[in-house]
Amino acid sequence: MMEPHSAPTPKKYSKKPKYSKFSQQELPAWKPILTPGWVISTFTVVGIVFIPVGLASLFSSESVEEAAIRYDDKCLNEIHAQNAVAFIKNDMTNKTCTTSWTVERKMQGPIFIYYQLDNYYQNHRRYVKSRNDKQLVNPASEGDTTNCYPQDKTNGSMPIVPCGLIAWSLFNDTYKFWVNTKSLTVNKKDISWGSDRSHKFGSKVYPKNFQLGGLVGGAKLDENMPLNQQEDLIVWMRTAALPSFRKLYGKIETNLEVNDLVEIVIENNYNTYEFGGNKRLILSTATWIGGKNPFLGMAYLFVGGVSLLCAIVFILLYVIKPRPLGDPSYLSWNKNPGILK
């Protein structure tokens, strides 16, 4: 190089790239070739592993005892059934209704009590956004009711705590249980997420001006109890992702024996008639897999089964009509040269 003004640099170090398997892209790599042996054994292993797992989870799911009692229709007598909306909106009508249920198999405590709503869109964007998280946790932001319209302020322009549509539409049916004329205690402690109680709902925030407006949505709140103890509200405010959902109501800590007659007294307050939703009461035990949910087991069984089937088919193919490995005549351009330009 004859660059005139750049002084010739002494070539003490070379610019030669350092050799390493990594920089030269020569790292050992596993490039599996799908030989019949490989494919068949992979399928077999998948089948052998998945089917027992599927069976175990299915069995476990089956062992869960669950009872679902739909009561929104049952709790209407014939007269009110004609005009359910008017009935439910009327404060004066007696909404108490009683139903009973016989335990079919033994239920080991704790028994979880859920209410299930169908066709209820807690995931509607307007609904989801209609809350103010700051107000819920911090007493100083009581007046902060952004996003809460139209449930943000009373007519007198006092801020509503907790504001927003979610809190306003709080579920307000209640259940009482008798077994063999003995009242069952329903434990309503710790039915919400611990993190919600400690971080999302303040211990010094008390309900204010709640459900005072002309239109009452759902339950009222005890103004002397801080929000982080209002567990029903906390459960309700964790909005459901799908329009059909269950929420935990409480727990029964005792066992229920076979043929126990459970009498349930329901206060049927919550208006689902207007939008054609259903209400159910669920009593369920739980196992290591959770509640009753056969899907996981079924899925394992299905995949395992298909894998085994494939393995068998491939074995048969391999035995009946073997093909040499790497036969170039099967390549697309050898198979059908006419297509190529």
Place this chain on the structure above:
Amino acid sequence: MRGRRRMRKIRLSKIYSFALCGKGTLEGEHSQIGGQGFSRVVFCNEEGVMQNYSDNSVRSTKYTAVSFLPKSLFEQFRRVANFYFLVIGVLAMTKLAPYTAVSAIVPLCVIVGATMIKEGIEDWRRKTQDIEVNNRKVKVHKGDGVFEYTEWKNLRVGNIVKVEKDNFFPADLLLLSSSYEDAVCYVETMNLDGETNLKLKQGLDVTSSLQDDSNFRDFKAVVKCEDPNANLYSFIGSLEFEEQKYPLSPQQLLLRDSKLRNTDYVFGAIIFTGHDTKVIQNSTDPPSKRSKIERKMDRIIYFLFCLLFLIAFVGSILFGIATKDELDNGVMKRWYLRPDDSTIFFDPKRVASAAIFHFLTALMLYGFFIPISLYFSIELVKVLQSIFINQDVHMYYEEADKPAHARTSNLNEELGQVDTILSDKTGTLTCNSMEFIKCSIAGVAYGQGVTEVEQAMDRKIGSPLTHEQVYGTESESDENRKSSDRKTRIKGFNFTDERIMNGNWVNEPHADVIQKFFRVLAICHTAIPEVDEDTGNVSYEAESPDEAAFVISAKEIGFEFFKRTQTSLSVNEWDPVSGNKVERMYQLLNVLEFNSSRKRMSVIVKDEEGRISLLCKGADSVMFERLALNGREFEDKTLEHVQQYADAGLRTLILAYRELDENEYKEFNNAFYEAKNSVTADQETLIEEVSNKIERNLILLGATAVEDKLQNGVPDCIEKLARAGIKIWVLTGDKMETAINIGFSCCLLRQGMRQIIIHLDAPEIQALEKGGDKMAISKASRESVLRQISEAALQLTASRGASQQAFALIIDGKSLAYALDDSMKNLFLELAIRCASVICCRSSPKQKALVTKLVKSGTRKTTLAIGDGANDVGMLQEADIGIGISGFEGMQAVMSSDIAIAQFWYLERLLLVHGHWCYRRMSSMICYFFYKNITFGFTLFLYEVYASFSGEPAYNDWFLSLYSILFSSLPVIALGVFDQDVSASFLNYTNKECKMSSSAGAGSSAGCSTDSLVRQWFSSFA
């Protein structure tokens, strides 16, 4: 210093009988001065005169400090996806947003910021380069005859500068005077046209006496000349000096970026500075290149946008229906949503506007169809890929200590798509060093060297014996290069034959012929010897490397030319009688110059015994017909050897001589003198005629064979690339013969190929040219070229059915100018595409770029240009991929290339291995990207079915925005950087069957790689 004095005595212009004859006149073109396009007025050496011309600093950066932010932001948001995300970011601050604004803006800032930082770093590198150039120093006249060093950037039009030996000219200069008395200087124009031979420039006589610094104290002159333009080979102007007007021609113009050689210093007046200089005018703006995949990707992104709009539209309609349903004659359905008391966004009473607003929301929500981090990930992956390219030890050139260097990482995957390679010749295919390798003297062939072509042919035949031998010699030569102390190789001389070397030629049967042969080599040339005072070694400055090789080989055999004076040449000769070296002086009577139409050169010398002889060397096509009847003794044998040499890819010249008697010479000399001094326009013709007469009745001595040394592994590489289905065009500034020779030696042309040669050397056109009627010339030329092209096309069509004969197209620069005309270029391209090889010779830098453009736009396939000199810059920038050879020459080509490699044959690895990998990695990565984002986007849409299309996202805000830029991009990036479908060695050796991915998109080669799969993917979208 003594050497300098000695040289000074030579009026070099005497040696060159033809080249400098064409002094301009004030008539003709010069009458235009002052008119339109010729308005430049330069007041030389006048500090006070204000001149509104730009300064001499150059800038090659894309941004300045001020324009960086707005310009790079603009560049960023020109990308559809980025612009979309900007709009989304703005919208996200309104109530419409389905998620929080921060989560939408942060990713965009990260992506845009990262890309801008990358841009900034790249531009900074260019900036430092500029600073280096602008701060080079040159001596400039400061007044009172004092010259001081100053930076290039401070030069102004009209300054007088003094440029010293081996320095670059800082601007376009008007040559005033040089260290030689007649104001000549040697210029190396490697950076302009890639030619390594020295060009001679000469200043005007009136200024040639200004040889001292002090002469410039009162120097005043005015130059009027053309405006800045890109034409390197023309210059029209006039110099007003001492109230006289003198015409100026390109002969007086020293161009920026060329180098002063062999001359101690020159004085020049600056005519064009900085961006006005011809070199920089010639360089087109660096175009921002984008790979095809990226362009295809744009189409897919547009498609995704359509999908996005469609889905958002469907969603909005369904939302509208659901919302309208909310309120039935004033009765609420979903009372918990309070439809009776709603904002505009959810109001069942104003469904239409609610739906329109929802549409905007939906656009934001389903934005996850558009992979925001795609561009950035691609850029990141490309940078990592280029690091792998840079780190490849297989592309590291030990000798020059140069690894491969991917300067822009934009085009990695394009490397795997190359369809046509347009290659420069000198310095790219060849090392640009000529080596004397063989000769045929008196019908006996000497020289045992093996040429590259012979090696290549042997390899092709594949006989194991020669195979071994070839590999033996190859590794040997490699070793030779590595351990230079084993045997000091002499540049230009690669001749081994015991029969001739070390004085053994004396014992050969035709010793007298051999003596004359080497005498011709030692005398018949225009080279200038330079004697190293300390060692006594002689080195030569020759006009062309061929000539240098001849003089060097004569010296090696024992005919050492060591001194040239104005009228004589001195040679140290081995005297067979005494066995000693004897100094002989030859009186130089005339030089009959080489030019392309004569294809020969002669000198007439008188030796010490008083014998006058004419020594001639020339191309076989003109030499054999000039032999005397008694001079044809070895004709048949020589012809045979010449044929062999040509087949071996060597350049051959025929040497002959003739003794003249006194009268004959006198007669000639008178005629020659007359012709030289005639002032008519056909002076050249006259000289030619006179020369023609004397160069007859020659006696044949033999033939030389010079190898234009190919770079390592070039034939092999070209063959491999050809087997991979890549077409190779050679665009060279060289003569046609040379180009064809090289074509043979690098396997581009093969014996048995039909050559179609398009040229304008037909007699009728030459006759017209002498007439000087420009219109007529261009008309006739155009017709001639058109005729030749259509005839060739017919030939091709005719032979297509009959045989599988391959065709090669060779076209020269003049014809190319017409062939590239709008009217003809498609015809030309069609013809060229159907030929297996194409060689364009004598092409200018601009033509190279035009051809590249034609191929690129005409075939719509990826073109790759490779070159090493500044004359290739246009071509490199025009092609889809420009590859610079970072050889020993200037950095211009490398600076404007996309990827720089040190040797041509690295192209093989670059294209077949890295290109393949990068292309495959990039395409699978892009597919993967679209796949993951489309699946993700669809889950969002499907979820809306369960959320009455209200626009509630299924996932958490931060999960949404980080999904694309963080969670799901790393595995994809890993795939894009590391994935290998097949190993490097497989790619290197099996490309025969596997026509690689070079034609993906065109859809012609299915298989081998999964590219076909990728293509299906793409085609199903776009």
